[in-house]
Amino acid sequence: MADRTLVLGGARSGKSIAAERLLSAVPDVVYVATGGHDSGNAEWAERVAKHQARRPASWGLAETIDLVPLLESAGPPLLIDCLTLWLSRTMDELRVWSDLDRAGLVDDRIANLAAVWSSTPRRVVAVSNDVGSGIVPADPGTRLFRDLMGRLNTTISLASDEVLWTIAGRTIPLT
Known part of the structure; x- marks a missing residue:
């Protein structure tokens, strides 16, 4: 089995x-939810409930975007769902949406995450959206998000043992 997927x-x-x-098959996985809370949003609550219902009761839960301490520590496998929401919330935290010139701060976080991802003592599986295959977004903020998402996916992919592409419920290994 791959250590970093x-x-x-x-x-x-x-x-x-x-x-x-x-x-x-692993009973003690820690599911890391990066989506945060969107109180009052029924559609978001329904999505979260579906994810929760699919997971084994024995799995733990961590709701955070602070992935570095989890990756640095020993422990059970991590399932990070997802890096796309991690990026969006990181951009929120760093106030990049209101000042696009702060994007370098996100690049620093991506580099730090990749360094820790490369050396984690844990087995880790992360989910991420590929948002770069569509049209070029019209506004600068969305273009920046798309570009940062591409950099994040590329950086984590190159630091992974295994990369899988999922389309229409089918999963294909990328080599």
């Missing part, structure tokens, strides 16, 4: 299910 795909492609399947 990245599962890529488009929206609703089945990548979370594929990632969960990779760790389904």
